[in-house]
Amino acid sequence: MLDLLIGFGVPKQFAGDVWVTFLFLGASVLLVLLVKKQNLGALIAAVYGAYAIQTKMFFDWMGEPTIRLVFLLLASVILFFIFKKFFGEVTVGSSLISEWIKTIIVSVTTVGFVASIVMHWYSKSVLNETFSVFALNLFRSDEAQLAWMIAPVAVIYILNLRR
Secondary structure: OHHHHHHOOOOHHHHHHHHHHHHHHHHHHHHHHHHOHHHHHHHHHHHHHHHHHHHOOOOHHHHOHHHHHHHHHHHHHHHHHHHOOOOOOOOOOOOHHHHHHHHHHHHHHHHHHHHHHHHHHOOHHHHOOOOOHHHHHHHHOHHHHHHHHHHHHHHHHHHOOOO
């Protein structure tokens, strides 16, 4: 994919960042389409719950990053269906456009949180093949991981202050 972007004229040093941006925004929109905006709160709670469970797993077979990713996805899906009944819509706007903008912002923070979790499991040498140094710092540094962990809840709170 990076070669294709370079072929379109994107400078080589920025191709990884452009690729991450497309991937990030595409995943955010896909998330909203799959989960529906009224269920984003349940999804965020499910990801937090699945991550909490996964961090306490002590089985040897959980050391492999791909297995951890599959477990995180499966646990998130199971918890999503459980939490869906308890969590309401997290974004409300005065117009359809403002509501969708808020929904995309919440989705972006959720995707960022999941990306920071998953990218932390893989070694930098594996990720260096696909992602730029900027993207790795954006998701893998300790400060970034803390920010991504707080971001979904903080964004929901800030977007709904006037409600």
